[in-house]
Amino acid sequence: MRKLLFSLLFLPWFALAAVDYQISITEPDQHLADVTIRFEVGSPGPFELRLPAWRSGKYQILDLANGVRRFEAKGVDGAVLPVQKTEKSSWQLQVSKSGPVEVRYQVYANELNQRTRHIDDTHAYINASAFLMYSEAQRKEPVTLQLKVPQGWRSTSGMTRTGAHSFKAADYDVLADSPVESGFHQSFTFAADGRSYEVVFWGEGNYDAPALVKDLQKLVQQAGSIWQGYPYQHYLFIVHASTGARGATEHLNSTVIQRDRFSFRKREHRLEFLSTAAHELVHTWNVKAYRPSGLVPYNYIEPNYSDLLWISEGSTSYFQNQLLLRAGLMTADEFYADIAKRLKRFTHTPGREVQSVAQSSFDNWISQGGDHADNFSVNIYSEGYLVSWLLDSWLLQHSGLKANYRTLHNELYQRFGKTTAFSAADVRQIAQDLTGQSLEAFWQQQVESPLQLDATALLAQVGLELVKPKTTEPFSGLMLKQDKAGAEVLKVERNSPAWQADLSSGDLIVAVNGLQLQSEFSERLKDFAPGSSVRLTLFRDGRLLERQLTPAAEPAGVWTVKPLKAPSRQQQAAYQAWLGTEFPAAK
């Protein structure tokens, strides 16, 4: 005991010192910020600073150090310290005396769509991973952040506020997962279930802010339908309305949602916005409160491999519309329409035969999309959605409708919400605890191998059916971008008629059966019967070529999912257990 007391009393004095960060937005039109950091360094010698190579939520190396300019460091007596770059994201200082070290550099912040750093004359979006360096040795120290911003700007973040433009956090990990939005905003607050919420809008657009805030208020109250308990007291929605923007990112107790400034008004747009907001809210539990062990703690420099990203993303997608449905923000028909769209897309993703969701999760760090992605791989979102649904179905079936996938996620939160990290074995254990049966065979077949989907059976379990249009239209398997010059091939679906006809991405189709292509290619194709031979004239890398296409027949138009007219009692009970809402009355 005495020994312990002694070591507590003589802890190095710097161990309790905070790391102080300051960001000055001095030249917003040039997208530049000046960063100053004050570290306390306990002993002379090399001292390493790093800027993350990626940011949480985007499982790809972004090399954020590429935005750093004019790095310099000064020691306790104001003397300039020697600096050497030791790795693309690492700076090593030679510290001559213990005490405070001040580091300064400039950051170029002109990137909005990856949600890392963006500064202009109206705002600054600051994800600390893209701005602020850390010392691995002091990563667990408390931090403070102070902003110097142009007049009239307002600053907000999920971090604890200490002033109009200053915040504090328990450590660098919290700082890096609590983006700051500063600028000209519309801001709203509300309370729900004993928690406070803020919604800030940056950018003009055709949104009705008070109405969206009302919808978000309904949405957040549905969290209790999945989890018992909350990982936050305060939650912040940051909305960016900007030309051409899209996407969103989850953070510890906040999210940033980006939309094109004119894609809010129509109902479908509003639903897309709410669906995204629901997705990000679900993440506050799924991937923030409990996270695959490969991502705990975050390694900010290297890829963080995990076979479970399909749970982090796909299961989040799986829950998002369920919350909207329960909140009354989405109708059952709209909910079914989304499912039908997903099932149709699945049949046109040949990569489903090649890659499992586990492999897709592991390789997410190198998944670049592109023209061949859907042919040979699957994505963790859409494929992860389907595996989540299959697992839900398995749980319902093997528990006699007593447990479902929401139960499993609540268990993940209860068991791992404090320690964060869970493994694949933990998921299988929970499933076994809930049903008394082993999930091993399911896991091998549906998670570690390309999944086997029997959509008819999956829908029938809960009294639904898939309806495809009876009329057919010619199908080529081409994805095109068309202008006056012709139809440029963006993608060719593997084994489709276009694939068999040796068409390739990059081809520019200029004529069909010897006549210049002037209408939409898909419209022109309807002039031919499925099975007939169509001569395409195209440019490939400047060479004029011909190809013979034999279109197949495909159901014309959208697929739909509908409730059965006469569902059994069992099907109705399964539906209720699946979604937590009653089977819809016959229309």
Ligand SMILES: [Zn+2]
């Ligand atoms: Zn997500």
